[in-house]
C-alpha cells in the first residue's frame with residue numbers, strides 16, 4: 318500500500334488498512350519520530366473560504382516536517398474574484414507547490430481540483446460534503462482514548478452521536494469511517510434532524526448495528542464514546558420547538574454519575590452550549606485534547622502523500 | 627389473428643427500418659423523445675398502451691436509425707427495463723433489454739445547486755447504484771449526493 322502521490326478527497330475512498338496506516342503514522346508524529354524532508358517541499362494553501370484552525374494546523378504540520386508554505390487564507394485575495402475558474406486557478410498553482418490543500422464552499426470542488434492538478438490534493442472542506450482530515454483526527458481521538466480500536470481483537474465500541482445529525486458533516490464522515498470497525502452506533506437527535514436515510518442504509522448494509530434515540534440520558538450509561546455536535550437554532554423551523562427540545566441534547570456533569578469509566582466525550586469544536594463547562598473538569602472530557610491532535614494527524618497525511626514515510 | 631394484428635398497428639404504426647423502444651414506464655416516452663439528439667426522421671410514440679407485464683407502458687418508434695451507446699445509456703437510466711427492437715424491413719432482427727451502465731458521464735445534470743458541476747464547465751459523472759429490486763440510484767462523483775431516478779435531470 319503506497320500513499321505517495323495520492324489525493325485525500327473523501328473518507329469514502331479509504332479502506333480500513335489505509336485508515337489504520339494513517340493512525341499509525343500519526344502516532345509516530347505525536348512522539349516526534351517522523352523524519353523531516355531532505356529536499357525542499359512546498360505546500361500551497363488554497364482557502365477560498367476561511368477556516369483559521371484547519372489552516373494553521375496544516376501550516377504547523379508542514380513546518381514541523383521541514384516544509385514551507387505558500388497560499389491564501391480567503392477568496393478575497395484571489396483571481397477567482399476576477400472570474401477565473403477553479404480549474405484554471407489549480408492549473409496555475411500546481412506549478413508552484415508539491416502538495417495542495419484546498420478549502421472551497423462548493424461541494425465536489427476538491428475532487429475537481431484533484432482532477433486538474435498533478436501534485437496530491439488534500440480536501441480541507443468542500444461545502445457540506447467532506448472534510449476527511451477532521452475525520453482522521455476524530456478516529457485518532459478514538460484510538461487514543463480506546464487503544465484497542467482497530468486491533469484485530471478489538472471488542473465492539475458503542476459510540477453515540479448527539480445533536481444535529483442531519484446536516485452534521487463530521488458525523489456523516491465519521492460514521493462511514495467507523496463502518497470499517499466493530500462498533501454499535503447510537504444516533505441521538507430530534508426526529509427532524511435525524512441521520513439521513515441513505516446513510517443509515519449504507520451503515521446497515523455494512524453490518525453496523527444502528528440505534529436511533531431522542532434523549533441522551535437514555536443511552537449515555539452504555540457508551541464508550543459520545544460524539545457531540547452543534548444543534549443550531551437556525552435549523553429549526555419553529556423556535557419554540559428548539560427551546561423545548563434543546564435540553565435533551567445538552568451534556569451536563571450531573572449526567573455522568575453512572576457512565577462507564579472509560580467514556581470519553583468528543584466534539585469537533587467550537588461548542589455552543591452542547592456540553593456545559595462543568596463537564597470540562599471530569600475525566601470524561603476529551604474535546605480539547607482532541608483539537609490538539611490536528612497537527613500530528615495532518616503531519617501524518619502530508620508525510621504519506623509526499624512519500625516521506 | 628389477422629384482425630388483432632391490425633388493431634396493434636393502428637395503435638402505433640409500424641416502421642420499415644429503425645428502432646422500437648418498448649416497455650417504457652408510463653410518461654417516459656416524452657422524456658425519451660426529448661433526450662434523443664437527432665430527430666430528423668419519423669418518430670411515433672404510444673402513451674399509456676396496455677401491457678401484460680407492466681399494466682400500462684409507453685413505446686417510441688424511430689424510423690431509419692439505430693441508437694448510439696450514449697443514447698442507450700440515457701434510456702437505461704430513465705427506463706431500466708426498456709427493450710430495444712431493431713427493425714429491418716418490418717421484421718425485428720434484434721431484440722434486447724437495456725442494461726444500465728455502472729457509470730454515466732455527461733448525460734445527467736446534478737440537481738444540487740451547491741455542486742461544483744453547476745458552477746464550472748465539468749463533464750458530470752455519476753455512479754449507478756443498482757438495488758436488488760431493480761431500482762436505480764445515481765451518485766454524483768463530485769458532491770457525492772445520491773439521487774433516486776425520479777429526482778435526476780437528463781442533459
Ligand SMILES: [Zn+2]
Pocket residue numbers: 425736737738741742743766767768769770771
Ligand atoms: Zn453533484
